Amino acid sequence: MTKQKPEAAVAQTEAFNQAVLDWFSGSGRKDLPWQQNPTPYRVWISEIMLQQTQVQTVIPYYLRFVAQYPDVATLADAGVDQVLHLWTGLGYYARARNLHRTAKQVVQNHGGEFPHDVEALETLPGIGRSTAGAIAALSMHIKAPILDGNVKRVLTRYFAIAGYPESSAVKKQLWTVAESLLPEQKIAAYTQAMMDLGATLCTRSSPACYQCPLTSDCQALAGDTIAEFPGKKPKKALPVKAVSMLILRNEAGHVLLEKRPDSGIWGGLYSLPEQAANDTDASPEPGWVAYAESGLQINPLTLEPLPTIRHSFTHYNLDITPLLSQGWKLEADDATVADSDRWLWYPLDHSVEVGLAAPVKKLLTRLKPD
Ligand code: SF4
Numbered sequence: 115m116t117k118q119k120p121e122a123a124v125a126q127t128e129a130f131n132q133a134v135l136d137w138f139s140g141s142g143r144k145d146l147p148w149q150q151n152p153t154p155y156r157v158w159i160s161e162i163m164l165q166q167t168q169v170q171t172v173i174p175y176y177l178r179f180v181a182q183y184p185d186v187a188t189l190a191d192a193g194v195d196q197v198l199h200l201w202t203g204l205g206y207y208a209r210a211r212n213l214h215r216t217a218k219q220v221v222q223n224h225g226g227e228f229p230h231d232v233e234a235l236e237t238l239p240g241i242g243r244s245t246a247g248a249i250a251a252l253s254m255h256i257k258a259p260i261l262d263g264n265v266k267r268v269l270t271r272y273f274a275i276a277g278y279p280e281s282s283a284v285k286k287q288l289w290t291v292a293e294s295l296l297p298e299q300k301i302a303a304y305t306q307a308m309m310d311l312g313a314t315l316c317t318r319s320s321p322a323c324y325q326c327p328l329t330s331d332c333q334a335l336a337g338d339t340i341a342e343f344p345g346k347k348p349k350k351a352l353p354v355k356a357v358s359m360l361i362l363r364n365e366a367g368h369v370l371l372e373k374r375p376d377s378g379i380w381g382g383l384y385s386l387p388e389q390a391a392n393d394t395d396a397s398p399e400p401g402w403v404a405y406a407e408s409g410l411q412i413n414p415l416t417l418e419p420l421p422t423i424r425h426s427f428t429h430y431n432l433d434i435t436p437l438l439s440q441g442w443k444l445e446a447d448d449a450t451v452a453d454s455d456r457w458l459w460y461p462l463d464h465s466v467e468v469g470l471a472a473p474v475k476k477l478l479t480r481l482k483p484d
C-alpha cells in the first residue's frame with residue numbers, strides 16, 4: 115500500500131513545485147541545444163558531458179558530437195578512437211569510453227532504444243542514479259528524482275540539511291526529500307527548473323536569494339546560515355609521528371645545526387639533530403650514553419625536555435619534543451662535528467644566513483640568546 119502523505123506535507127510540496135515551475139516558465143533556460151528535440155539519446159549525451167563541465171564549455175562539444183553521431187546507432191558503429199578524438203579537451207575521458215560502451219549495449223541488448231526504466235538505465239556504463247533520473251524525466255517524462263550538485267545545493271539550503279552530502283546517511287536523506295518533492299505533472303520542466311535554480315540562482319558562493327522563488331520558506335536563508343550548506347567534507351584525522359630534536363648549545367650559546375640531505379623533508383635545509391622520541395623514554399642509568407640518529411654521543415641526563423610543538427605536513431602531524439643541553443662540549447672521540455659542511459654552530463642573533471626548517475626556526479626564536 116502506498117504511504118499517504120499528511121495534508122500539510124502535500125500542500126507544502128505543491129507550493130514548492132508551483133513556485134519552482136512558475137519561476138521556470140519566466141526565467142528558466144529553454145534554449146540549450148539538448149532541450150531542442152530532447153530524445154533519450156540527446157539528453158544522455160548532454161548529461162554525461164555536463165558532469166564536471168560547465169554548460170558554456172559543453173555547448174560546442176555537444177553540437178559537434180551530435181552532428182557527427184546523431185543517434186545511438188551511429189555512435190555504436192564508431193571506433194572508440196574517433197569518439198575520444200571528438201572528446202579531446204573536455205577531460206575525464208572515461209566518460210567518452212563509457213558513452214561508447216553504452217551505445218553498443220543499447221544497440222545490442224535493447225534493440226537501439228534506451229530502456230524506459232530508471233533501474234535499467236542505471237545498469238548502463240557511466241549512468242548513475244541521478245543521470246538515469248535526468249534521462250528518464252527530461253526525455254521520457256517519467257517521475258524520477260535527480261540529485262546533481264546543483265540540486266543538492268538547493269535542497270540542503272532550503273531544508274537546512276546538515277552534513278556532507280556525499281556521506282551515505284545525508285545522501286539517503288536527500289534522495290528521500292528529492293523524491294517526495296516530485297510533481298505529478300510537468301516532470302521535465304520541474305527537473306530542468308531544479309537544475310537551473312542551482313546553476314543560476316542558488317550558486318555556491320553568492321546565491322541570488324532576492325530572485326529566488328523559494329525565499330519564503332528557505333531555512334538557510336531564514337537562519338542566515340547559507341554558507342554552512344552544503345556541509346563540507348569532514349577532514350580525516352592525520353596520523354601523528356613523534357621525534358625529539360636536540361638543542362645542543364655550546365659555551366658561546368650557539369646551537370648545533372645539521373644540514374639535511376638534499377632529498378626528503380626539509381631537503382638541503384639546516385635542522386636540529388634528531389633522535390627517535392622513544393629513546394628518551396627509558397630510565398637511563400647515570401653515565402648512560404645515547405646515540406642520536408645523527409651519530410652524536412649524548413648523555414641523556416644532561417637533556418632538559420622543553421614543551422612539545424606540532425608541525426603539520428599534508429599527510430601527517432609531527433610532534434617535536436625539543437631536548438635542551440646547555441654548555442655542550444664535543445666528546446674527545448667524537449669527530450662527527452668536524453665535518454663542517456654538514457654541521458653549523460648557529461648564533462641565536464641569526465647573523466648567519468642559512469635556510470632553516472620551519473619548526474626549527476620557530477624553536478630557535480624561543481631561545482634566549484646568551
Ligand atoms: S533562497 Fe537563497 S539559499 Fe535558499 S534556495 Fe533560494 S537561492 Fe538558495
